Amino acid sequence: MxxxxxxxxxxxxxxxxxxxxxxxxxxxxxxxxxxxxxxxxxxxxxxxxxxxxxxxxxxxxxxxxxxxxxxxxxxxxxxxxxxxxxxxxxxxxxxxxxxxxxxxxxxxxxxxxxxxxxxxxxxxxxxxxxxxxxxxxxxxxxxxxxxxxxxxxxxxxxxxxxxxxxxxxxxxxxxxxxxxxxxxxxxxxxxxxxxxxxxxxxxIEYEESWTDKWERWTIQPKTGLPIAILAVLLALAFVVGAGKAVRSVFFLPLLNNYYIPFMERLAGNWTTEGTALYSVLVGEFGVLIKAVEWPIALILPYVFLFYIVLSFLEDSGYLPRLGILIDGLLRRFGLHGHSIIPISMGYGCAVPAIIGTRAASSLKERLIISALVSLAVPCIAQTGAFIALLGDHSFVLLLAVFLVSFFVMFISGAVLNKFLKGTLDPVLIEVPNLLVPSASALWKKVMMRTKHFMIEAEIPMVFGILFAALTIETGALTHVSFILEPLVVSFLGLPPEASVALILGVVRRELAVLPLLGMDLSLAQMFVGSVVALLYIPCMSVFFVLIKEFRIKWALSISAATIILAFVVGGMANYLIHFFQWMALGGGF
Amino acid sequence: MKNEGLCKLACATVCRVKKLPDCPLLEGLGIEVGTEFCIKQKSPWRGPIVVETKGRRQLAIDYHIASQFEVEEVNGGVLSRK
CATH class of the missing domain: 3.40.50.300 (P-loop containing nucleotide triphosphate hydrolases)
Structure with missing residues (x-):
């Protein structure tokens, strides 16, 4: 030295x-x-x-x-x-x-x-x-x-x-x-x-520039609130619309016309159709098909597009301004205006969102944000799965799932705010300037986040798919899922195979949705399945982050609460839908 | 003497701080007794009050803290620009 x-x-x-x-x-x-x-x-x-x-x-x-x-x-x-x-x-x-x-x-x-x-x-x-x-x-x-x-x-x-x-x-x-x-x-x-x-x-005296105008519009209530709503809708339309376009124009034809036939032929060389090995490889949950189809053709476009939107909003300085504008409203639900940043990150992935709460100075605030992100904020992979499951049938149902998400978030926030000790910090911040993000910095960030997400998050998914392929295609699942079956079939009104989704949901959030894709569900069943998946247990990575950031006690309480809420709200949705169907058929009159 | 804090002042009012609420963080933001600022926005639902100080910096001050300010209105100065 x-x-x-x-x-x-x-x-x-x-x-x-x-x-x-x-x-x-x-x-x-x-x-x-x-x-x-x-x-x-x-x-x-x-x-x-x-x-x-x-x-x-x-x-x-x-x-x-x-x-x-x-x-x-x-x-x-x-x-x-x-x-x-x-x-x-x-x-x-x-x-x-x-x-x-x-x-x-x-x-x-x-x-x-x-x-x-x-x-x-x-x-x-x-x-x-x-x-x-x-x-x-x-x-x-x-x-x-x-x-x-x-x-x-x-x-x-x-x-x-x-x-x-x-x-x-x-x-x-x-x-x-x-x-x-x-x-x-x-x-x-x-x-x-x-x-x-x-x-x-x-x-020196200066003319109000366009940036100044936007700065004024984004922070004053009568223009700021419409801009906020418009921004959310535009973001959603961009991610859903462009994502579906990329999938249907590029990924799905590639997959259906070239990849799947190729893999089927390959599997046919090793074994014959109808054997267990063939099903495990290229059957309904075949690992060679789904391990490529789900993470790449289904999730990747949405991850990429979402991170473009999120990174743009972050780098432009818009999010803190929005936080200031709606701080008064969020406070009623136990959130600080600034919480809008970790929560928006949570729509990408809960892991950085929970780590990002470190910037909050009170434990109460950190716990509320982390609990809400684990409970009611779907990660982008899960959103991609929702779009695939519901978006093709009914955009209204997709929107309804998001409304359930907001509703549960606000109620749980208000409840946690009431029962957790501690106070929320007052807002006392510098309002950041709005700026046009630099394209190259934005691109680097989007690429880095997308890469990170695909490597860190989607590798466990491949193992989940392998597990699904082995258990479903070999029939082993029937021996495992009998515990969940009464709950899944009679209480939630879903087919017995849906319990595989709940088992896999522990590994990755989107895996609680994706298996439902091939199950020929009714619209009501899709909605119930989505609501359960939305609220259901945070994925393994999130669970470990919760342990790391808080204590195992909090990680376990948050997870237990999510499971209970998922079944209660899912069950309620099922019974309500049946009740309305029965009413619509003139039942009882 | 009137003590209504910042919350009841109209937007575009320029004022000078006479007495600060008991909040050490304000000093870190550069707000002291004698600081002049202009009320820029009042967020809805008793949200923060946005003020602009001399360096053309905008600060968001919590409604509760803002209500405890003691200020006097002033006319003119660099802050009264449109």
């Missing part, structure tokens, strides 16, 4: 490499900077809480070699939530240089952390990010003056457009090679942030 010339205990090296910390307030573009400066990619989003655990990556073009550590976004060094505690730990482990990102549109607020960091012994390089947005808002900043007031280099940047990075890399190399500590000098008696702000900023 190389020996540094001025070793002290604040000067820890990482495997002999220099340590560079990337710090700043939440939502200042740190994650974009991190992914630009390292080869390793990180998910970036236009709201606080994406980076709860620190990411490390090799700093590109660093001489000597250095590691860049992305520290969670914080407002000050006072430990208020988990994020500050984590940041303090990382800071105390030592660093060779700190890159502190400042939001140019919000300088005063950012200066608080800047001054606190500057009082530490470590050299600091300041980035004045989002210079383009500041200029659009008519804010001019004298970066040279700021640099002399802070006694450290200040580099103006536009991270999403990669402006200012060459100078940043040069400054980092200067400091870590020990050549020059730049304009670094200890800051003894700094001015308070407000005065520094006044000193370096000038405001």
């Amino acid at each position: 190389a020996v540094s010339c001025h070793e002290n205990k604040n000067h820890v090296q990482t495997e002999g490499k220099k340590r560079v910390l990337l710090m700043g307030n939440p939502n200042v573009g740190k994650s974009v900077i991190f992914s630009t400066l390292t080869k390793k990619r990180v998910i970036t989003a236009n709201y606080s809480g994406t980076t709860v655990t620190a990411m490390k990556g090799e700093l590109v073009q660093a001489k000597p070699e250095a590691v860049l550590i992305d520290v969670p976004g914080i407002y000050s060094l006072k430990p208020v939530s988990k994020a500050e505690e984590a940041a303090m730990t990382m800071l105390n482990e030592g660093a060779d240089v700190i890159i502190c990102v400042l939001d140019a549109t919000n300088l005063e607020r950012n200066l608080q952390l800047a001054l606190e960091l500057k009082r530490k012994e470590t050299p600091v390089i300041f980035l004045l990010n989002m210079m383009d947005v500041a200029e659009k808002k008519g804010i001019q900043i004298d970066d040279k003056k700021l640099s002399s007031l802070l006694q450290a280099p200040v580099i103006p940047t536009v991270a999403v457009k990669r402006k200012g990075f060459n100078r940043l890399i040069a400054e980092i190399n200067k400091v870590i090679s020990g050549r020059e500590h730049g304009k670094q000098a200890p800051l003894t008696d700094a001015m308070p942030p407000v005065l520094i702000g006044e000193e370096v900023q000038t405001y």
